[in-house]
Amino acid sequence: xxxxxxxxxxxxxxxxxxxxxxxxxxxxxxxxxxxxxxxxxxxxxxxxxxxxxxxxxxxxxxxxxxxxxxxxxxxxxxxxxxxxxxxxxxxxxxxxxxxxxxxxxxxxxxxx
Amino acid sequence: xxxxxxxxxxxxxxxxxxxxxxxxxxxxxxxxxxxxxxxxxxxxxxxxxxxxxxxxxxxxxxxxxxxxxxxxxxxxxxxxxxxxxxxxxxxxxxxxxxxxxxxxxxxxxxxxxx
Numbered sequence: 001x002x003x004x005x006x007x008x009x010x011x012x013x014x015x016x017x018x019x020x021x022x023x024x025x026x027x028x029x030x031x032x033x034x035x036x037x038x039x040x041x042x043x044x045x046x047x048x049x050x051x052x053x054x055x056x057x058x059x060x061x062x063x064x065x066x067x068x069x070x071x072x073x074x075x076x077x078x079x080x081x082x083x084x085x086x087x088x089x090x091x092x093x094x095x096x097x098x099x100x101x102x103x104x105x106x107x108x109x110x111x112x
Numbered sequence: 113x114x115x116x117x118x119x120x121x122x123x124x125x126x127x128x129x130x131x132x133x134x135x136x137x138x139x140x141x142x143x144x145x146x147x148x149x150x151x152x153x154x155x156x157x158x159x160x161x162x163x164x165x166x167x168x169x170x171x172x173x174x175x176x177x178x179x180x181x182x183x184x185x186x187x188x189x190x191x192x193x194x195x196x197x198x199x200x201x202x203x204x205x206x207x208x209x210x211x212x213x214x215x216x217x218x219x220x221x222x223x224x225x226x
Contacts, residue, residue, distance in 0.1 A: 030211050042116070042202055042217035043155065088154055092211030098143065098168055100215065102154035
């Protein structure tokens with residue numbers, strides 16, 4: 001079964017606005033990662049948050065993790081057209097060191 | 113150098129063909145991965161190599177055969193594929209295969225099976 005589920009499935013905003021994407025998962029995790037994928041290309045790692053962390057920042061990115069609700073959110077502030085991409089959360093299913101399972105993804109479109 | 117390269121970028125093959133996908137990294141990573149991604153879907157893990165040994169096979173059909181000749185190279189040999197195997201095949205590498213590793217992805221090979 002799918003470990004991570006993102007919502008919304010698609011999000012369209014104007015440049016300069018903030019974008020928030022959510023991810024829910026079903027089983028316990030060691031950590032959660034967010035990746036970005038430009039259309040038809042490889043994925044790029046954005047940020048990792050460990051299960052004992054609640055919030056993490058990297059540039060215009062802010063990630064939160066609520067292990068009690070089994071959910072995470074990715075906030076992109078002051079969005080740019082270049083942020084247009086699909087965003088995936090990925091979890092490790094706790095105890096399985098090698099395996100990341102990706103959520104269904106959110107397609108973000110930032111209109112200039 | 114934080115690049116993972118994949119060749120070819122595009123591949124069209126018939127169901128009776130034999131072809132190979134190639135992946136290379138020079139970051140000194142000891143874990144390498146193959147993923148399959150269908151359109152508008154997330155990547156799905158196929159295989160994991162750790163220190164050049166196959167550590168995970170996600171019940172992939174035998175028409176896909178991975179090979180790790182050395183720590184920098186990863187191949188995926190294809191034989192007797194089906195049209196439903198058409199997808200983007202992504203290679204990734206990470207330092208040691210731990211879940212806390214960042215995975216570095218190549219640009220993928222777009223495979224079409226006729």
